[in-house]
Amino acid sequence: MVSVSDVRRWRQPTLDAAFQALGSRRDTLVGFDDELHGTKSPPGWSGPAAEAATKHHGELTERMRRLVAGISAVRRAVGEAADAVKAVQRALGDAEHMAGKHGFSIADDGKIFDVAHPRPTDETQIRERLFIRIELADRVEQVLRRANDIDADLAAVLERAALDRIDDGCGTSLNDASLAGQATGGLSTIGPPKGGSPDDNAGWWSSLSDAERAAMLKEHPDWLGNLDGLPAVVRDQANRAQLPVERAKLNEEVSRLEKEIHDIGQRMLRSSSERTDLSLAHQLAAARAKLAATQENVASLDAIDKTLSRGDRQLLVFDPSGARHKAAIASGNVDTAEHVTVFTPGLGTTVRGDMPAYDDHMNKLRDVAERASEREGKPTSVAAVTWIGYEAPQATLDELLNKNRSVMSDAAARSGAEKLTGFLNGVDASRTTDPHLTAIGHSYGSLTTGLALQKGTGVDDAVFFGSPGLGTSNLEDLKVRPGHSWVVEARGDPVAEFGTFGRDPDLLGAGLLSAKDVTLPDGRHLNASVGHASVEPKVGYLAPGTTSQYNMGLVSAGLHDLVQRDKPLGLGELFRQRARRGPY
Structure with a gap:
């Protein structure tokens, strides 16, 4: 040896x-x-x-x-x-x-x-x-x-x-x-x-x-694209090579299913047996369901192509397995950026429906981080990753009733956390110099992020917004340096109040970042975020010009001294204040 x-x-x-x-x-x-x-x-x-x-x-x-x-x-x-x-x-x-x-x-x-x-x-x-x-x-x-x-x-x-x-x-x-x-x-x-x-x-x-x-x-791009620990430029090249192969495969499947549906319809027209009609009806429903799922995956490829066409993008995950396509796209160069932020969204997220919008917002957050650094005389580079590398729960009846898929269960989050842990560790492992790595999670995605951090990652800062809980009631379980875990809670966000998965995150001792109207010392005005949405125009947590977005940009750039802090005053906190004061 x-x-x-x-x-x-x-x-x-x-x-x-x-x-x-x-x-x-x-x-x-x-x-x-x-x-x-x-x-x-x-x-x-x-x-x-x-x-x-x-x-x-x-x-x-x-x-x-x-x-x-x-x-x-x-x-x-x-x-x-x-x-x-x-x-x-x-x-x-x-x-x-x-x-x-x-x-x-x-x-x-x-x-x-x-x-x-x-x-x-x-x-x-x-x-x-x-x-x-x-x-x-x-x-x-x-x-x-x-x-x-x-x-x-x-x-x-x-x-x-x-x-x-x-x-x-x-x-x-x-x-x-x-x-x-x-x-x-x-x-x-x-x-x-x-x-x-x-x-x-x-x-x-x-x-x-x-x-x-x-x-x-x-010869083997399929081996490399999703291999955590490889350079981002390699994963991007390998995953892009897979896109036309997957599209051809899906188009062939669409044609096959459309023909199958047509043939079943013709057989139903010719049938004179009630039992045969019932069997064909079941086959027709199954074929239509498969066609819809396949067409959704074709639409996912369209969403990925649209996002990549913006330029300065890296396709770091492309996973066509499972019920829905999964992907992660970076704005900026993960191999060279001094700061890398990885965003994990929550309930209802799909590549088809959300990747372009989330990528656009993360690109704007990246811009906030870099501009803030320039104003401080500390020019830097930031890469922002939209990670839809897991199948987030959907607000459909069949998933709500499925304990392994329901948003009321942590099963999907735990499965996603396994993949997210590898991805986060892979960012550090792929580089000879570790970047300042920030993980941010919204809603159910904050649970997924919290569970991933408990496994041990190279994350330097973590931000949780609109969070139903982090899968723990002890902040130390996240294995993030003291003082580098943050919570954002917008006014009127019911999900962020009751700590469905562990104690309410704003009670764990994390730094509380403001989501209210704020006027900065230089006169710039930032808007409040309202409700639970992450990318809702003007009021979402990640909406441009909001205090929430500004704070997350500062954390992503490591500018902790500039963040706008807050005290939680949501419904759950009002109940707690009332309990401390006692009855009228």
Whole structure:
């Protein structure tokens, strides 16, 4: 087994030199092709000597062909090994840089040691260091996984060449033999780790050479698009490649269902049996339901295309599985932005119906954050992600009655939280420098966000607005630094009052951000948000020009000192004040 110390000792220049030398030898041998053909028995020569000469020439030609094939196979293997070793050592170097930056060291056997002095005593810092240590261990694991694959592949080619088992093909020239040997000398490229964490995925991707990455994107975009931990630009490219494939598939299904519906209708017209009519009616209803669902997914693709057409967008999730398409689209560059905000919406959300509007509002929030930073003399870059990566509950009778889908249950939120946790961790894992990461959630999406944060993420700030609860009654469960959890509650928002899923969030000790009319010190006036909606024109939580939107923009930019704070005065708080005062 290859160890970290082995990877450190590997010398890519030696492989490069061998690659060049093997190429020179191959070219020299292939250059003898004309001479080899010229030594064939001359026409008209016959007899035992001629037969012996012909046999000897054939044996010599075959030996030359197999030698050239072997050299070509080994040359290709050595060349690809050189590129792969460069990538693996680069990945190990990144891990070692991260280790040194945070007070860790990587031993020769791959174990991670904490060498920080003094050791932190703050619980939050201890938890963060644990996450870093886990990330380092996962990255080193992928380095060794790839290193062992390279070692085994190269050894296999060398062994086949040594045993003269390289196929020289069925051509007639030495060049043909060279091409045949070269075709068999390629190294394999291992796929992503099965069930890997975002750190595993990031470590795997960083261990691939540029050529291997390009091949992976071309041949397996379906592997990469939803793989948390990969760079946003890679996920975007892979997911965009899937869109036309999915559209063609859906259009074919629409045509098939339309024909099926037509055929069933014709059979019903011809039927004279009441029992047959009933059976056909059931089939017709089922086919129409499937057609409607398929057409909705076609409309989801239209919504995604419309959003991406705005430019400066990254398609970070495209998941056509399940009942409804799921997607996440970023405004801005998640790979390079200093601040990344991830928004999770709630009840009734679909890609088809909501992605363009939510993206527009998140883009405006991004603009608020960047402009506020410029006014403070701290210009920065922000990326804002609309994450519809789960199937949010819908306000339909069948979902309301389904305990696994109902908005009155946390089942859908828990399922969504699993995916959101990976996505949030993946943002940090995909980068060598972590951004300031903010998670914001509205309504049922705030429950999904709260449950995700309890699993441990790299989130630096969390904002919950119109929240029915966070799935806990203890703010520390969110694993966010003290003073970096925020709640926004608009006047007349009943959902935000009663703490359906855990205690009312505004009683947990989070910072309370204002959603009221506010005039800023520079004279700008901000409007109040009213009710529960997130994107309702003028009064929604995310509506442009509202105090709520302004506050969330400031948090997204890390400008905590500028936020407009508030005290909750909704219906639930009035009841609590009345209870504290006692009866009249």
